[in-house]
Amino acid sequence: MIIMRKHHFLLSCIIAITAFTDGSQQHRNTEDVSDYFEQIRHDPSSLSAFLTAMPKGADLHHHFSGAIFGETYWNVLTESNGWMQPYTIEVDTAGALHKAPWIHFATLSRESRFDSLKQAFLRKASIKDYDPSAGPSDQHFFSTFSRFGAVARYDMKTGMQEFKQRALAENVSYIETMLGAPDTAIRLAAGPAWEKSITGASLSDSTTVFNTLDQVYAALLKAGIGNTAKKFCHHQDLLHQQAAIDDSVFMLRYQLHGNRNEQPLTVYRKLLIAFQAASMDSLIVGVNLVSPEDGVISMRDYSLHMLMFAHLHRHFPHIRYSLHAGELAAGMVRPELLRYHISQAVLIAGAQRIGHGVDIAHEAASIPLLEVMRERKVAVEINLSSNEFILHVKNDQHPILFYHSHKVPIVISTDDAGVLRTDLTEQYILLATRYPSIHYNDIKAIVRNSIVYSFLQPDLKERKLGQLDSAFIKFENQVMFH
Template identity: 60%
Template sequence: MKKKTLQTIAVAAGVAGLMALSPVPEDKDLSRRAGDYFEQIRRDPLLLTAFFTAMPKGGDLHHHFSGSMYGETYWQILADHNGWINTSTMDVDTPGTEHALPWKRFAALPRDARFDSLKQAFLRSVSAKDYEASLRPSDEHFFATFGKMSFVASFGMEEGLRELKQRAVSENVQYIETQTGQPDMRIDQPESADWEKSLTGVSLKDSLVVFGILDKVRDSLLAHGAVHWADSCRRRMAEIHRNANVDDSTFILRYQLSASRAGAPLSVYRRLMLAFEVASRDSLVVGVNLVSREDGEVSMRDYQLHMLMFAHLDRNYHGRVPYSLHAGELTAGMVRPEQLRSHITEAVMVAGARRIGHGVDIAYESAWKTVLDHMARKKIPVEINLSSNEFILKVQNELHPVLLYFTHKVPVVISTDDAGVLRTDLTRQYVLLATRYPSLRYADIRQIVSNSIRYSFIRPAALKEEKLRQLDIAFARFEQQLLRYGTGKVIR
């Protein structure tokens, strides 16, 4: 019976492309029976994987473009363009620069007797493949991969976007909202030294003083052509998106722009403002974020200032630009105990984040109950990244707060974070969710999937409503196909 069921679900996955072609009436009994079958198989990892492969999964909302491409894709991009690799360190470079030994052109690698071992060493250097904790802390290894690959991701962005779409469609993901880069502009601000000094020295409790300084910075950026730079960025993104040809009637991809929280204050604000400018003028760039490790020296020092920057920009753009914030990607022992008390609180209450990414340290926050109540009341979702939190923070199972959010009625969405670095996909995240948290039923998981479209930043609103309608149809098709071909006790 199990073999037949596995084949049944594979058939369901094969017809996934037909799911949104015609309406299927909602059948609550059909959904209940699918839930009964789900409970029968939730302890069988292979059947569970087949189930979630075929199940519509809506959107992946916490998604970094450069970290989502697999190392094999980077290798192929470099090979296609005859880039460089340092055969000792596994560092790589694009074709434009000349190098000496031990650097080699990719075109010469097939003649190298070490070809296979070099490729495997490269894959280990840019991902969690065969990771050995004795060689390097997992968080250090994870964040180091971005420095190695982000420039290659930009170099081969169109190829990467097409691959992301193909993988998404094959596992029944209808939408991706990916973080792609940090806009910037060349500018000389004569007062920058004074503004930088003021921002690092001001009391952050006096937000009006901070806002006064940021007003001057913003006015200067506008006077120096920020709108022009934002339009250039917007046109470039539109061209890449058009050339990649990823959108169709059943799948769409949208972008967030960001700033690195490790930069100097004026640099962070400049990039954020440009990102807001682009997002306020464009339907492809739908949001803004902050990136880089949250426990970094500068990230921790300037965290409150960064939250005030978002509040300031939100005020100046009249709330038109949504943003998600990495907040609470911390755990006990990673920083001093007192540094676990307020990051999510500040992201929600001060910065006004529309979504929170990770949110792992919520139980350590002084105002955790107030924050959860606020997130539930205002429908501020938390983006849960199970594999990422396990690899970077060593937080999993009952130590993970996903059920704390869920039971307090905070909208939950499931995301991959960095599928390429972690060697995972969205299917695997749902398998982990179902396996580790048996109190979540099929109806709960279906709601979590729906959240990934409902709380996305898709614009306009009519497009989001259409994607929700398509998702309902896809679920009805999935449940119909799942049960039509025979699933043991579920079929009557």
């Protein structure tokens, strides 16, 4: 007889599953787990236990420096004897040169203010004890990346180990994390003129933009831009550290990103290096574009950036990319500027996935766009905590059900655990509690999407999907028979 207990299903012994692997039994198990899930949906402890134990596939929207918790940064700075400016709570890595009032961690750690400075640091590094009167939440969020990126790069291995430990502890088996693309200073004689001709371009300027980008592309190649990507890929640290992370149950892969708030030729140059590196190294599975979407330059050059992706796609047709698009809410920009970001990312840039997509309902033709996303299987990466903190969009204001009802593939991601002091489990808890029309089978499909729509190579994707399906069989047996 099946006995469903509301609590402690996680705590008992491992059940042999061989007796329950036939299809009809498993189907009944899934149905019973689905019923059980509805019983516990609004019981916070049981729901948390359930979703912690549930296999969660992948976290596909994950920025390297934002996913590291402040405590880890603090440990790295302490152990490596980094620097702190105690009045501004700025930090720097060991080896940097600073004058007073900057102070070495070795000295600071002997002072009585060390613990209080750590707390102040954690507040800078994340939303811990966030005080809205101190400034806008989006600025607080985005400032963490420039503040801690150098420390994150200083000791990448520690960050990767943190990701892996957290992932294994909450049954996540794959992460795509975003790193800034490397850059190189190449001065092109015609650069200023080319830049002027494309700055602020609209879609109607696409012929000029493509002609100019053709010339920029050729000039950059002639100037040896390929060496930067080659050097990055052959830099043994990344590969070496990667080898220590991957195992039979967990994998980490990279997307390289450009910064949409830089000048046009800088954006293009970094994107080209990112595409080149992705074509050279199978650990780099995709390309992205980051930074606040409502920034002055990112708004001015949004269409130009989409044309850049279309141009690079011609040269690198096999390289996948996801684009942050529609990470905007009413009031952040003029209403007419909410009408086109997602559609251009899908239709002009040809993105395979969309990050956030929050302003979809403000698009000029949102329903046809949803149809296209459904047909082309363009997944949307939903980041509930992030959208709540940065955009103040949550509950019924969030378009997740709009996407779901139009059968656009959804994935759930963190963006980012360290800054938001969250994890993927909490994102699923928010999904379950805020959206009762999303049932257990929908959640299973969303989890599966995270592997299906990942940028993993096909053979690795198949292996991960097989592991995920087995993990769900085991999970459902454990839920039902404990």
